[in-house]
Amino acid sequence: MNEKLLKPYNPKETEARIYKQWEESGYFNPDKLPERHKEAFSMVLPPPNVTGILHMGSALMLAVQDIIIRFERMRGKKTLWIPGTDHASIATETRFIKEKKISKRDFTEKRDEFVELVNDYALSNQKVIIEQMRTMGASLDWSRAAYTLDNERKTAVTEAFIKMYESELIYMGKGKIVNWDVKGQTVVSDDEIEYESVKTPLYTFRYSKDFPLPISSTRPETKVGDTAVAVHPDDERYRQFIGKTFKINFVDTELNIKIIADPSVEPDFGTGALGVTPAHSKIDEDIASRHNLESVQIIDELGRMNEKAGSLKGKKILEAREIVVQYLKDNSLLEKEEVVDQNKPKAQRSGGIIEELPKRHQFFVNVNKPIKERGGKTLKELMRESVTSGKIKILPERFEKIYLNWIDNLRDWSISRQIWYGHQLPVWYKYPAPTDDSTDFFKVSKIKPEGSGWKQFEDTLDTWFSSGLWSFSTLGWPEKTEDFKNYHPTNVLETAYDILFFWVARMILMSQFLIGDVPFRTVYLHGLVRDEKNRKISKSLGNNIDPAEMIKQFGADAMRMAMVIGTSPGNDSKISTDKFKAYKHFANKIWNVSRFVLTNSEEIDYSNKVTLSTEDREYVEEFEKIIDDITDDMDNFKFYMAAEKLYHYFWHSFADIIIEKSKEKIWNGTAEEKASAQWTIFHILERSLRALHPFMPFVTEEIWSMVPIKNKKMIIVESWANKKYDHKI
RNA sequence: GCGCGCUUAGCUCAGUUGGUUAGAGCACCUCGUUUACACCGAGGGGGUCAGGAGUUCGAAUCUCUUAGCGCGCACCA
Numbered sequence: 001m002n003e004k005l006l007k008p009y010n011p012k013e014t015e016a017r018i019y020k021q022w023e024e025s026g027y028f029n030p031d032k033l034p035e036r037h038k039e040a041f042s043m044v045l046p047p048p049n050v051t052g053i054l055h056m057g058s059a060l061m062l063a064v065q066d067i068i069i070r071f072e073r074m075r076g077k078k079t080l081w082i083p084g085t086d087h088a089s090i091a092t093e094t095r096f097i098k099e100k101k102i103s104k105r106d107f108t109e110k111r112d113e114f115v116e117l118v119n120d121y122a123l124s125n126q127k128v129i130i131e132q133m134r135t136m137g138a139s140l141d142w143s144r145a146a147y148t149l150d151n152e153r154k155t156a157v158t159e160a161f162i163k164m165y166e167s168e169l170i171y172m173g174k175g176k177i178v179n180w181d182v183k184g185q186t187v188v189s190d191d192e193i194e195y196e197s198v199k200t201p202l203y204t205f206r207y208s209k210d211f212p213l214p215i216s217s218t219r220p221e222t223k224v225g226d227t228a229v230a231v232h233p234d235d236e237r238y239r240q241f242i243g244k245t246f247k248i249n250f251v252d253t254e255l256n257i258k259i260i261a262d263p264s265v266e267p268d269f270g271t272g273a274l275g276v277t278p279a280h281s282k283i284d285e286d287i288a289s290r291h292n293l294e295s296v297q298i299i300d301e302l303g304r305m306n307e308k309a310g311s312l313k314g315k316k317i318l319e320a321r322e323i324v325v326q327y328l329k330d331n332s333l334l335e336k337e338e339v340v341d342q343n344k345p346k347a348q349r350s351g352g353i354i355e356e357l358p359k360r361h362q363f364f365v366n367v368n369k370p371i372k373e374r375g376g377k378t379l380k381e382l383m384r385e386s387v388t389s390g391k392i393k394i395l396p397e398r399f400e401k402i403y404l405n406w407i408d409n410l411r412d413w414s415i416s417r418q419i420w421y422g423h424q425l426p427v428w429y430k431y432p433a434p435t436d437d438s439t440d441f442f443k444v445s446k447i448k449p450e451g452s453g454w455k456q457f458e459d460t461l462d463t464w465f466s467s468g469l470w471s472f473s474t475l476g477w478p479e480k481t482e483d484f485k486n487y488h489p490t491n492v493l494e495t496a497y498d499i500l501f502f503w504v505a506r507m508i509l510m511s512q513f514l515i516g517d518v519p520f521r522t523v524y525l526h527g528l529v530r531d532e533k534n535r536k537i538s539k540s541l542g543n544n545i546d547p548a549e550m551i552k553q554f555g556a557d558a559m560r561m562a563m564v565i566g567t568s569p570g571n572d573s574k575i576s577t578d579k580f581k582a583y584k585h586f587a588n589k590i591w592n593v594s595r596f597v598l599t600n601s602e603e604i605d606y607s608n609k610v611t612l613s614t615e616d617r618e619y620v621e622e623f624e625k626i627i628d629d630i631t632d633d634m635d636n637f638k639f640y641m642a643a644e645k646l647y648h649y650f651w652h653s654f655a656d657i658i659i660e661k662s663k664e665k666i667w668n669g670t671a672e673e674k675a676s677a678q679w680t681i682f683h684i685l686e687r688s689l690r691a692l693h694p695f696m697p698f699v700t701e702e703i704w705s706m707v708p709i710k711n712k713k714m715i716i717v718e719s720w721a722n723k724k725y726d727h728k729i
Numbered sequence: 730g731c732g733c734g735c736u737u738a739g740c741u742c743a744g745u746u747g748g749u750u751a752g753a754g755c756a757c758c759u760c761g762u763u764u765a766c767a768c769c770g771a772g773g774g775g776g777u778c779a780g781g782a783g784u785u786c787g788a789a790u791c792u793c794u795u796a797g798c799g800c801g802c803a804c805c806a
Contacts, residue, residue, distance in 0.1 A: 005765095008766085008768070009768090195805090200805095202806085204806095215806065216806050217806060218805080218806080219806095230806090265806085266806085269805095269806065270806050271806080272806090273806080274806045275806065276806090277806095281806090283804090283805095283806090284806090340805085341805080342805055343804080343805060344805095345805095398733060398734070399733090401732070401733060401801095402732080402733060402800090402801055402802085404732095405731080405732055405733080405801070405802055405803095406801075406802065408802085409731095409802055409803060497800095500801095501801090501802095565742095565754080566741065566742055566743085566753095566754075567742095568742080568743075570734095571734090571735090571742090572799095573741090573742090574740095574741060574742090576741085576755090578741095578754095578755060578756090579741090579754085579755080581755095581768085582754070582755070582768095584768070585766095585768040585769095586768090587768090588766075588768045589765095589766070589768075589769090591765090591766085591768095592765045592766035592768090592769090593765070593766080594765085595765050595766080596765035596766080597765085598765095599765075600765085636745085638745090640742095640743080641743075644743080644753070644754080647753095647754085648753070648754090655765090655766085656770075656771095659765080660770090663765095
């Protein structure tokens with residue numbers, strides 16, 4: 001009888017020691033697992049950002065994924081779970097600038113110096129995060145740890161970019177409209193925009209007194225960039241004007257407005273006439289390209305009117321709007337002013353206004369281009385088919401519909417960012433760049449091209465470009481490594497639903513094009529963790545529960561159970577300190593039950609037959625049935641269910657009934673009754689510890705070290721509790 | 730506009746293909762402490778399963794519908 005057992009369970013004294021034992025055992029590394037582990041099972045950890053400390057969402061994902069990997073390891077799989085961290089380009093750089101109160105302008109000629117500072121900052125954060133992942137008990141193979149910006153991953157990113165460029169999937173958009181984040185001073189993708197619904201005035205007016213048709217706009221200041229008015233071809237009201245061009249003076253700017261007919265115009269919306277601003281609206285850009293209209297940029301990258309805006313030059317957007325509205329009033333051009341609902345686009349990361357404007361030298365991924373190497377299918381089709389064919393299963397299923405809905409509306413992915421911390425594009429040009437964007441002024445290449453004067457493009461890649469390669473870049477791709485052969489496609493991708501498009505979809509895109517296969521078989525999505533008032537946990541609300549603090553107070557096992565129980569797939573979950581407390585009590589319950597069983601039973605030799613009483617046999621059979629159920633739940637990703645069943649069985653059947661009844665038999669029963677009862681409680685405890693291990697690895701490993709079983713190993717590599725996986729001890 | 734969810738006990742949520750008296754945790758109430766555990770045990774109260782209609786021998790579960798809440802995408806002249 002171990003003296004440790006006499007005191008209450010103390011996670012603090014136990015966890016770090018156990019984690020060290022696991023690491024020393026090498027069992028996190030599939031190459032060092034015992035013989036019986038043959039069939040490969042792999043997962044990649046969604047790499048946490050190196051922007052700061054671990055949050056509740058990461059704690060949830062670590063808990064769930066570690067449960068999966070420990071379960072499969074016990075079932076005899078050759079398990080690989082790859083850790084890593086994400087440089088999170090835009091997020092890290094923004095955070096660094098804010099925290100250190102640094103201005104990029106001070107580094108105008110010293111980009112390398114700046115990048116090095118950000119990198120130091122990132123790596124020091126990385127250490128903290130990695131340490132916290134360990135405290136969760138995560139059985140990650142640290143020998144294979146990756147960083148999205150390390151050398152191996154740089155090689156993968158460059159290779160991917162060049163391959164995509166050669167297949168004409170990556171192209172340079174020559175003055176194509178981008179989403180410009182005025183505050184963050186960078187281009188962002190469509191997915192990085194959030195919409196805020198606001199009330200805003202909609203003005204209905206004419207450019208000038210003699211202009212025949214009124215138009216409506218919430219942004220009259222952009223109308224100085226108009227080159228056409230579009231009407232529906234069947235609209236009787238305006239048919240007579242189609243094809244005519246009007247020369248007008250609008251707020252001191254000369255405009256040439258051509259009246260065009262385009263079926264995309266809704267006759268019933270507003271006046272049925274649409275002022276076309278080709279430089280500042282993607283829709284208008286499309287109309288303009290159909291009608292060969294001139295495009296005039298009138299807003300600059302600082303969010304001000306430029307020299308093409310005449311007297312408005314230099315004015316901020318809102319100032320310009322006021323001036324224009326005043327002009328309309330002064331000249332009796334304003335016909336109507338009404339308040340309408342509008343979705344105002346904002347940059348998700350910086351919170352800044354998004355302006356649509358044309359920008360040169362920006363790169364895009366074409367999602368509609370047929371790919372020769374992939375049977376003429378487009379990226380969009382490949383992404384779609386991966387799921388519709390059933391090759392990838394998304395759980396819960398409703399997210400498959402959400403995914404497909406997103407694919408159907410997908411536009412080309414803009415991948416250039418005006419951020420310094422990240423993967424610089426492998427694209428070179430002769431300085432200075434030509435002004436006319438002639439087709440071959442740049443070269444795509446791993447290294448600087450021969451000859452003098454070559455300069456690398458300043459821009460870096462969208463951080464999700466490197467994350468998209470994660471399922472195979474972590475396995476050594478583009479090298480043909482053993483790891484890649486053995487572990488790709490990975491089995492399960494477990495992540496939060498809010499990065500389904502950002503990450504999951506991009507991984508499918510990259511893998512389908514570069515590998516010709518899916519990156520994983522099953523996508524299991526968990527929800528967001530919210531506080532007890534159902535608010536999203538965030539720094540600004542100050543409602544952040546620090547996982548590290550919870551682990552200190554209640555132990556990692558309690559933390560894991562609290563994260564998992566009550567958390568159904570794809571649904572947001574609520575967390576409160578009460579929940580941690582409840583499972584801390586449970587850890588102690590397991591401890592106390594073990595103390596009782598181990599002091600009241602002896603070493604079990606499973607080769608010796610014990611004749612069980614009818615009652616005890618029923619207990620054992622009932623237990624086996626429950627373990628079968630739990631195994632099913634695990635197979636179906638119902639971890640919340642499995643955990644709850646285990647909790648309930650262990651406490652309210654095993655402890656409250658079976659153990660209570662065994663006391664009488666052990667203390668006052670016949671020799672047969674005693675032996676039967678002892679065997680039963682020992683057997684159920686021993687099996688329960690195995691079943692509990694994926695969920696509560698520390699306390700079960702600690703107790704296992706005291707359980708008198710012949711030839712036992714650490715519980716982390718023992719067989720799963722299910723009879724099917726029973727092998728003689 | 731297109732699409733997807735949710736509404737079950739005071740709170741947080743389960744409830745698989747329709748099948749006895751609808752479950753759990755927390756909270757609450759009563760009783761109990763010399764021998765595994767008060768981080769405990771025994772017992773208890775509490776629900777028109779959002780409203781309505783239908784299918785069925787039978788509906789929390791399937792269909793339609795109303796209301797409220799939430800989410801994704803698109804539009805946003």
